[in-house]
Amino acid sequence: MRGQDQQTEGLFSYVSCEARVPPDHPLRAIRAITDEALEVLSPEFEGLYSKVGRPSIPPEKLLRALLLQAFYSIRSERQLMEQMDYNLLFRWFVGLSMDAAIWDVTVFTKNRDRLLRGDVAAKFLAAVVGQARGRDLLSDDHFSVDGTMIEAWASMKSFRPKGGDDDDTSGGGRNSERNFRGEKRSNETHASTTDPDARLFRKGNGQSSQMAYLGHVLMENRNGLVVGAALTHATGTAEREAALALLEDGRHGNRRVTLGADKGYDVAGFIRDLRTRKVTPHIARNDHVTKTGKRRKSSIDGRTTRHAGYAVSLRVRKRIEEIFGWMKTTGVLRKTRHRGKDRVGWMFTLTAAAYNLTRLPKLMAAA
Structure with a gap:
């Protein structure tokens, strides 16, 4: 019926x-x-x-x-x-x-x-990482580091001279048209009126500049879990400076470790800082010919590349892109929904902890 x-x-x-x-x-x-x-x-x-x-x-x-x-x-x-x-x-x-x-x-x-x-996001991430370490899911010897650009919640129209002088008098309200042709703009002379902490930045040659921050992650190489996360102003040296800071907080003890990274970290000063800290730089070699025809020589020499572990680190370090991919798509951090470096950084760290939480149940079950 x-x-x-x-x-x-x-x-x-x-x-x-x-x-x-x-x-x-x-x-x-x-x-x-x-x-x-x-x-x-x-x-x-x-x-x-x-x-x-x-x-x-x-x-x-x-x-x-x-x-x-x-x-x-x-x-x-x-x-x-x-x-x-x-x-x-x-x-x-x-x-x-x-x-x-x-x-x-x-x-x-x-x-x-x-x-x-209270820095709760960082402490929560540390507590989650502590559970993984207690179940022997982390590597204490091998790490990888990288940075990614996080688009700020600010438009290019908000990037105005710091002195308040603006020759654009076209009107049209807060969303008026702006003509940037011929105008020299830099982070030294201009700032966003929407989010003053954001910086004008481009990730590489041929790419457009955006108002952005840089998010950094330190990954252990055994299971690809996040052991450290930080957000900084978008500058040309931020990735290397953040890598050193994350290593100080993320490494367990003062034992010698390896650090994998892409060729953007192949800078003589950075390599020297790593070796001073008992860190073996497993960094991709940046050998290329410049536009002027000069040959750029990598700072990574044979004493590093001759070991089999160097090739392993270069292969494993690419897993850090999985972390950024999840955080930007599932974690909706491709463009932040907050303003200010502190708030954006807090959410970046909490989202990194969320990524670990999605991975840990299966890893713990298999351990």
């Missing part, structure tokens, strides 16, 4: 979000790793909040919500709140009951500065 299409609802519901999530859902394993990392950060959260007053939304719930934003490519926090209102999976992961009211979207705006002051 055909059933009737009637919209009926029970007066009471006794089914929880926990019962709705399948036992083998991938988020279950990710939730367990996340909760363990957040438990490590609990003393840090205690220091960020007052001992008196009205209880706030738990920072653990805020961080789980932001992780969902990266996992499911949700562009804005407003869309994230809409999803949490009716998505039972999201409610379960964050820790909200079936009938709990969702938060106002300004909750993230008000709490982000507090979490940023």
Whole structure:
């Protein structure tokens, strides 16, 4: 007999979000790793909040919500709140009951500065990396480093002279047409009025300049996990400077290690700094003929290239592009949705931690 299409609802519901999530859902394993990392950060959260007053939304719930934003490519926090209102999976992961009211979207705006002051994103990444190290999933000897351009939330029209003098009087409001022909612009004389921390930068010859930041990742070579992440101003030396800083924080102890990188890091001063720090530079050789016909000689010589491990590092280091690919597409970081180096850097580090969380369940199961 055909059933009737009637919209009926029970007066009471006794089914929880926990019962709705399948036992083998991938988020279950990710939730367990996340909760363990957040438990490590609990003393840090205690220091960020007052001992008196009205209880706030738990920072653990805020961080789980932001992780969902990266996992499911949700562009804005407003869309994230809409999803949490009716998505039972999201409610379960964050820790909200079936009938709990969702938060106002300004909750993230008000709490982000507090979490940023506590450097919570970097500490959360360190806690996740600590779990991987405890299960012997990380290499303590071999690393790779690279940088990528993150487009800033600022248009080229906002790149104006720092003194405030602007000869463009064409009108048309804030989105008026601008003619840059014949105008010399540089980061020394101009700045964005939308995001002053952004810099005019181009990744290589023949590519267009953009308002951007540079994101940097230090990867261990055993399983391709992120062990360090940082965001800097977009400058020509930022990648090498960030690599040295990430190595200081990411290496375990003072033992000799190797560092793989592309030919952009083949600079004599950088190679010298690595060797001083007991780091063997497994960097791609940058031998080429310049436009003037001169032969550029690589700083990587036979004492490095003669070892079989050099070729292995050059092959494995390419996996770092998988990290950037995930962060820019799934993690929607191709163009940042925040302004200011601190806020953009905070989200970059948290997204790097989210990438590790997507990899760790399978790695832990196979260990």
